[in-house]
């Protein structure tokens with residue numbers, strides 16, 4: 001990972017990056033002016049999809065969630081570059097990609113500092129034709145084959161010691177070839193594999209199915225689907 005000092009902060013890129021990233025590249029208005037925006041997606045915040053260097057990338061600003069979020073918006077306490085959530089997520093993505101795990105390729109990140117606060121932005125390569133598990137379930141029931149793929153992918157991360165702080169059905173994507181990716185590694189980390197945090201991840205995932213089921217007019221998910229997923233996961237983990 002390369003660290004580039006800018007006037008008020010830092011820009012991070014992977015080692016193999018050829019063209020530099022500039023501060024304005026982290027501003028959605030810049031890409032709008034270039035006519036490069038090809039889509040947006042509303043998560044907790046807007047994800048901006050833009051065309052740059054012959055690829056589609058996704059720009060995401062870091063926002064605080066929950067009650068605190070309403071007061072503090074996008075500002076975080078700065079306690080050194082390596083303690084920032086942006087730095088940690090970017091470094092983790094670089095490591096996971098190197099290990100061949102299915103994550104979006106890290107492209108660049110920016111940490112903007114001002115006195116003792118920072119703001120963060122992350123750019124990753126877009127997963128082509130991505131559909132989240134949550135989106136799939138709004139239109140049809142998931143196949144056993146897809147359930148198995150999801151289970152195997154989560155087990156692959158867990159065997160590698162990857163703790164995902166927010167494993168939920170919006171952070172599990174299928175690309176156009178039907179391959180499974182995990183995204184959104186904010187506050188994720190490498191840990192010694194252990195049943196307790198792995199179960200914590202799976203419990204969170206299970207809750208997300210039921211939470212989203214209550215949100216959408218149609219949602220094709222059954223208790224049986226969860227049992228199948230969890231069984232396939234346990235089998236894959238033990239392999």
Ligand SMILES: Nc1ncnc2c1ncn2[C@@H]1O[C@H](COP(=O)(O)OP(=O)(O)O)[C@@H](O)[C@H]1O
Pocket residue numbers: 041042043044045047058060104124125126127128130132170171183184
């Ligand atoms: N690399 C990517 N490729 C395709 N879609 C993405 C990518 N990164 C994010 N998205 C989409 O944007 C949404 C929000 O991004 P995410 O990183 O999960 O942020 P958050 O959950 O904090 O809003 C995701 O649910 C996904 O639909």
Ligand SMILES: [Mg+2]
Pocket residue numbers: 043170171184
């Ligand atoms: Mg997310």
